Structure formats: structure tokens, C-alpha cells
Amino acid sequence: MDRIRIVGGKELNGTIPISGAKNAALPLMIASLLTADRLTLDNVPNLADVNMLVRILGNHGVDYTINGKRAGENGTTGRTIHLTAGEIVDTLAPYELVSKMRASFWVIAPLLARMGEAKVSLPGGCAIGTRPVDLLLMVLERLGASVDIDAGYVVTKAGSGGLKGAEIEFPKVTVGGTHTALMAASLAHGKSVVHNAAREPEIVDLADCLNKMGARIRGAGTSTIEIDGVAHLSGTRHAVLPDRIEAGTYACAVAMTGGDVMLEGVRPELFQSALDAIEKAGAVVTTTNEGVRIKRNGAGISPVDVTTAPFPGFPTDLQAQFMALMTRAKGQSKITETIFENRFMHVQELARLGSHIRLDGDCAIVEGVERLKGAPVMATDLRASVSLVIAALAAEGETMVNRVYHLDRGFENLERKLGACGAQIERVSAPG
Ligand code: UD1
Numbered sequence: 001m002d003r004i005r006i007v008g009g010k011e012l013n014g015t016i017p018i019s020g021a022k023n024a025a026l027p028l029m030i031a032s033l034l035t036a037d038r039l040t041l042d043n044v045p046n047l048a049d050v051n052m053l054v055r056i057l058g059n060h061g062v063d064y065t066i067n068g069k070r071a072g073e074n075g076t077t078g079r080t081i082h083l084t085a086g087e088i089v090d091t092l093a094p095y096e097l098v099s100k101m102r103a104s105f106w107v108i109a110p111l112l113a114r115m116g117e118a119k120v121s122l123p124g125g126c127a128i129g130t131r132p133v134d135l136l137l138m139v140l141e142r143l144g145a146s147v148d149i150d151a152g153y154v155v156t157k158a159g160s161g162g163l164k165g166a167e168i169e170f171p172k173v174t175v176g177g178t179h180t181a182l183m184a185a186s187l188a189h190g191k192s193v194v195h196n197a198a199r200e201p202e203i204v205d206l207a208d209c210l211n212k213m214g215a216r217i218r219g220a221g222t223s224t225i226e227i228d229g230v231a232h233l234s235g236t237r238h239a240v241l242p243d244r245i246e247a248g249t250y251a252c253a254v255a256m257t258g259g260d261v262m263l264e265g266v267r268p269e270l271f272q273s274a275l276d277a278i279e280k281a282g283a284v285v286t287t288t289n290e291g292v293r294i295k296r297n298g299a300g301i302s303p304v305d306v307t308t309a310p311f312p313g314f315p316t317d318l319q320a321q322f323m324a325l326m327t328r329a330k331g332q333s334k335i336t337e338t339i340f341e342n343r344f345m346h347v348q349e350l351a352r353l354g355s356h357i358r359l360d361g362d363c364a365i366v367e368g369v370e371r372l373k374g375a376p377v378m379a380t381d382l383r384a385s386v387s388l389v390i391a392a393l394a395a396e397g398e399t400m401v402n403r404v405y406h407l408d409r410g411f412e413n414l415e416r417k418l419g420a421c422g423a424q425i426e427r428v429s430a431p432g
Contacts (some may be wrong), residue, residue, distance in 0.1 A: 004404050004415060007424040008374055008395040011259035014421035018247045018291065019045040019412040020078065020240035023317075026103040027179045028209055028240060029053050032062055032083035032181060033110035035213060037235030042214035043078045044240055045412045049101060054081065056097050056104045060111070066293040084235075088115050093151060095121035099383065105133060108154060109180040110138065112145055113187035116158040122149070129287050131340070132338035135170060135177040142166040143188050165190030165229050173310040178225070182206055186215040188229040199227045200311040201270050205241045212236040231355040245317045246411060249386050251275065252321040253418070254294040255283040255301065256328065256394045261421055264291040273314045274322070280304045281325060301325060303333035303368060310339070320346045320387035327355035328394055329368035336363045346384035349404040353391045353399065374399040379406040386411060393423055400428075 004288045020043035031052070032039040044050060054064050067080045080154045098104050098121040111118035122133065133154075137147045140156050143163040148155045165188045168181050178198040183206075185192035197203070199221055204421035207220030213236045247266040255278050266286050268275055275285050275292070281304050283296040303326060308316040316339040326333040327350055337343050344364055349356045352375045356367040374397035379385030385406040393397035400408075404427070407414055415425045 004401040006392040012421040015262045024205040035233040038084045040237040042239040073283035093120040109183040136180045163188035165192040170196040185227040192227045194225040209238040242266045247320045248274040260295040273330040300327040303329040305334045307336040323388040324390040326366040345380040379403040382410040
């Protein structure tokens with residue numbers, strides 16, 4: 001298994017090109033199941049999750065080709081993927097695949113909407129706590145489908161007339177539930193209205209792409225989304241939006257090490273709440289035509305309290321990275337996680353680098369320390385792993401991050417991007 005070796009203490013200076021967003025690319029790829037025509041996606045990041053999803057879609061009958069640049073020396077990629085679901089050959093998504101990648105559960109909506117039936121394995125456990133799918137299934141039922149659980153599988157069928165538009169009210173904001181509603185209701189008969197919809201930029205990106213495919217969706221990006229169902233969708237070409245979580249991660253890294261880095265290609269409104277927190281911590285944030293520039297020199301890091309919340313709040317996917325930054329703040333900060341229970345796996349590992357963090361229910365109380373010291377640590381989930389990288393960049397001496405396959409799921413060319421800005425970081429490949 002590969003590991004990443006970091007020797008801390010270097011400032012970051014330069015430019016980091018921001019990749020296409022994983023959390024947008026995955027639902028966009030799944031939307032290819034909604035049409036027999038070709039869907040072309042540009043700016044798709046070269047990530048383990050994307051490559052796995054391509055194979056999963058292949059099992060359902062999607063033909064695919066991947067063109068464009070491969071991961072380049074300077075970090076950027078932006079691949080183009082062509083996906084054509086001319087004929088759906090299988091409406092079954094087996095446990096072996098869905099358990100490897102949660103997001104693949106979302107195939108249930110387009111398969112049901114287009115084929116009238118689907119059988120998809122329940123995703124099962126996950127390192128960041130229970131992640132139920134009851135609200136996704138509620139969407140399908142509201143649209144008139146039957147939903148049964150049989151031996152670990154969700155079996156769903158539309159009535160003879162197909163899915164029917166409906167009022168869908170979410171009791172809590174769910175990104176997965178909103179993606180499900182957009183995809184299923186686009187091919188339903190009649191009008192659907194989604195109340196308390198997620199407002200994440202990735203929802204807007206999916207709605208934009210579906211509209212280009214012929215869907216009639218209004219209000220994406222607000223809490224109320226209206227969808228007029230259409231009889232069929234066609235192919236289109238769409239570029240995946242920039243990854244706000246990747247950008248926020250590198251912003252935390254620069255605030256941590258000091259230096260001056262341009263996050264190229266990202267827009268501030270995609271991660272404003274994170275930029276606000278990073279600014280309060282002492283970094284200077286400026287926006288240019290190129291992207292967002294993060295700079296910190298001289299002064300130390302100020303403590304800042306954050307609470308995760310659905311967009312436009314502080315993203316749960318940046319909680320671990322911001323906590324890493326706070327480990328070296330001059331004072332105490334409080335980080336509250338409201339989206340997922342048990343999303344504090346990184347705390348134990350950050351402690352190995354010398355941080356002082358106390359957990360109290362859904363809060364982490366971070367006492368900033370003067371110095372962190374390198375140590376062997378273990379990646380636990382995607383965002384937790386990268387928080388260890390951030391801490392290691394500022395720690396004295398060497399840190400070896402084990403189990404980096406978690407990082408490869410969501411960060412494209414991490415070590416090249418950081419290395420190009422002066423970090424001492426390298427991948428150590430396991431022999432054999
Ligand atoms: C969530 C995050 C998203 C992040 C992703 C990966 C939010 C609102 N969502 O999206 O930003 O990128 O994780 O880390 O920040 N829930 C149910 N029943 C369901 C579905 C969800 O109770 O059927 C609950 C979840 O347990 C959670 C909340 O709703 O507490 C939000 O979950 P949801 O947005 O659906 O999760 P993801 O789509 O994975």
C-alpha cells in the first residue's frame with residue numbers, strides 16, 4: 001500500500017490548479033443513465049472514485065470512453081468522459097459494488113425513472129457514522145414507486161404509468177436526497193416540487209446539466225425546486241464545476257504553513273463560509289480573474305469557532321481540515337459537527353502529531369499548541385486523511401501517512417500540487 005511522506009516546516013508558494021469537483025462529477029456521471037444519447041462531461045477529475053463509477057455504470061450497459069489529458073506533471077488534468085447508456089442491460093446494482101462506493105447507490109433513481117424498476121444493494125456502514133437512505137427512498141415512494149427491502153437490497157418498481165410528479169418535503173436537508181429527486185422527477189409525469197432542498201453548488205451543477213439534456217428544473221440553488229417532468233432526455237456536453245472542497249483544503253494548508261498561493265480556477269462564492277473562517281484565522285483572501293489567492297505571513301493563527309451546516313454554511317467536508325489548522329492557533333477553538341455523528345476519526349491521529357483536542361458530544365475543543373511533531377499516522381476517511389497532511393506540513397520532522405488510498409479517492413495529484421508549491425512531500429510506493 002502506498003504511503004505519503006512529508007517533512008514539515010516549509011511555506012507554500014505558487015499556484016494550485018483546482019480540479020473538477022468529485023461530488024459533482026459522480027452524480028453527473030450517474031445522470032448518463034437517464035438518456036440513450038451520449039453525455040459528454042469535461043473537467044472530470046482523475047480520481048479512484050470516478051474510475052470505479054465508470055466501471056459500475058459499465059455493468060448497467062453504459063459505453064464509455066475517456067479522452068483528454070491525463071494527470072499532467074504540474075498537477076492539472078481535466079479529463080473528458082463520454083458516457084452512452086444506449087441500452088440498459090441490467091437494473092441490478094450488486095452489494096460488491098455499492099458497498100465499495102456509497103454514491104453508486106444513486107443509480108437507483110435514473111434506473112427506476114427510465115426502466116420502471118431497479119434493485120440496488122443498501123450501501124452499508126461507513127467510516128463517518130450512520131448514513132441512512134430513508135429519505136432517498138421516501139422520494140421514490142412520493143413519486144409513486146413501490147419500495148421493498150429484500151435481503152439487503154432495495155427493490156423498487158414504478159406503477160404501469162411510470163413515475164408521477166409529487167410534492168416532496170424533506171424533513172432535513174439532504175444532498176443525496178435532492179440529487180435523487182432531480183433525477184427521478186425529471187422523467188416523471190407531471191410536476192414535482194421539492195421543499196427544503198439542498199442548495200449545494202453540486203446540486204445546481206446537476207440541475208444545469210439535466211436542463212441541457214431537456215429537463216425542466218427551476219430553482220436549483222434555492223430551498224424550493226420545481227421540476228416539470230418530460231418524456232425523455234437527450235445527450236449534451238457539460239463541464240464539471242470546480243471542487244470547492246479541494247480549494248478549501250489547500251486554503252487551510254496555506255493558512256497553516258504561511259505563504260502565498262493562487263487557487264486557480266475556483267470561485268469564492270463556492271466556499272465563502274470557509275474563506276470567511278480562514279480569513280478570521282489570519283489569512284488574507286483576495287479574488288482575481290484567475291481564482292482565489294490565499295496569503296499568510298508573519299502573524300500567528302487566530303482561534304475561530306465553526307459549526308458545520310448545509311450550504312451555504314461551513315461544509316462538513318472541510319471540518320477535519322479546519323481542525324488541523326486550529327491545532328496551531330493561539331488559543332482555544334470549538335468545532336461543532338452537525339451533519340454526521342462520529343465524524344471525528346481524525347482527532348486520534350492529530351493527537352499523534354502533538355495536538356490537544358478534547359471531544360464533547362458533537363463538539364471538538366481544540367487547544368492550540370506552539371509546535372506539532374511528525375509521526376506515523378493512519379488515514380481513516382477521505383477528508384480526515386487530508387487533515388493529517390495539513391498538520392504534517394506544519395509539523396517538525398517527518399510524518400508518514402499510511403493508507404493513502406483514502407486520499408486517492410478524492411484528491412487529484414495531491415503530492416504534485418503541494419510539491420510544486422514548495423512542500424516536501426512524496427509518495428512512497430509499496431514494494432510489489
Ligand atoms: C453529505 C454532505 C455533503 C458532503 C457529503 C460527503 C450536507 C448537507 N451533506 O452529503 O455536503 O459532501 O456528505 O461527505 O452537508 N440523511 C438521512 N436520511 C437519508 C439521507 C440523509 O437521515 O436518507 C441525513 C444524514 O445522516 C445526514 C444528513 O441527512 O445527517 C445529510 O446527509 P446527505 O446530505 O444526504 O449526505 P450526503 O449526500 O452524503
